Amino acid sequence: MQFRVKDDGTAVHVSLEGQLNFAANEDFQALLGQLNNFKNRKVVFEMSGLSHIDSVGLGLLYIAREDLAEGGSSISLVNPRDNVFRMLELTEAHKTFEIKR
C-alpha cells in the first residue's frame, strides 16, 4: 500500500493506493504517525486507488478512526471501488464510517 497526505486547509486528504491488507502494516503505521499531527480536523480517505481491502486492513481503519477521534478529528471514506465498497457493505462499516461514493 502507498499513501499520500495533502492538507488543503479545509480537510486533510489521504490517498490510498494498492492493497490495504495484512501486508500493509509498516506503511499504515507511518500513516498513523503523520495523522497524529492533525488535531480537530476532517480527514478524508480517498480510496479510488485502493484495489483490495481485507478485514485486517479494515481493522487498521478502525484504529485510525479511534486515534484521530482522540485528537478531535473525524474520518470519512470516499470513492471506494465496487469490490472495496462491497466489502465495506458486508462488514457493515457504514455504521461506523461516513462512506461517500
Place this chain on the structure above:
Amino acid sequence: MASVMSVPSPDCRAIERRPCLVVEAAPSEDLAAQCRALGIDLRQGDMDGEAPSAPVLGGAGTTETVRAGLGSPYCGFVELGAEGVVGIGLRCFETVRGGGMTLSLQTTTAYRLETLELVAQAIRANFTGISQDTADLMEISLAEALSNAVIHGNLGIPSHLRTTTEGFIQFQKLMHARMADPTLAGRRVEINVQARGPDFIGIAVSDQGNGFDLSAKLAHTAKATAKNGRGLCLIRKATHSLHGEDGGRTLVMTFAR
C-alpha cells in the same frame, strides 16, 4: 489454460489428467524420485512439442513465475523449496488431475508477492461465466482466507493484538520475528480452484499451521466496531457454502457463478 477452461463433461464429473511438473533447470535425482513417488511426471525446459495434459510450473516464487504458472498452458505453479516438492500438499496435484488450477507458495513468498491479485486475475482469465458480483465476492473471500492462512495459520499469531496502535506495533514485531523463523516461513499456503459442475466454483485455501474449529469461530459474531475477528463471518456471508477440512487447515469455499 485449456485444462481449466474446458467445459465440464455432461455428467459434471471432472476429466482426469496426469500432472506433470515442468522445471527450468535440470532436475536433481531427488526431485525425480519425489515425483515418481507422487505419481507425477517431470519435465525440463519450455513447453515446445507435445504438451503434457496437466503441466504445473515449478521453481522459485516470483511475480513472473507465478503469473506464468497461472496462465496458459500451465495449470498452476508450485514453489520448489530446498527439499523439492516435499511439503507440497497432495491436494495441489489432485486439483490439476481433476482439471483445476493450483498454487503452492511458501509463507514468505505469499506475503511478499501480490498473491491475491495474481490469483484473482487467473480466476477471471481461466474460469468462464463468472458474474462480476461473484468475482468481487470471490476476491473478498480469498483475501480473508489468505490473510488467515498466513497470519493465524502458518505464523500462529493471535488476532487480539490488533486492537490498538500499540498492539498493532507489537503485532508487526511478532510477524517479523515469526517470518524470520525458517520453519514457519517455509510452511506453505496453497490455493486450489476447481469448477464444481457448470454452476459452481470451489476455492480451497490451505495452510500448515495448527488448525482451528471452524464451527466455534463462526458462532462468534464480531461487533460492528471490532478491529479484528470479522474475517470468517465475512467469508460466510460472501460464499454459497463454506466448510473446513484437515482440522481447520483447509477452508473450502464454494461460489455460485
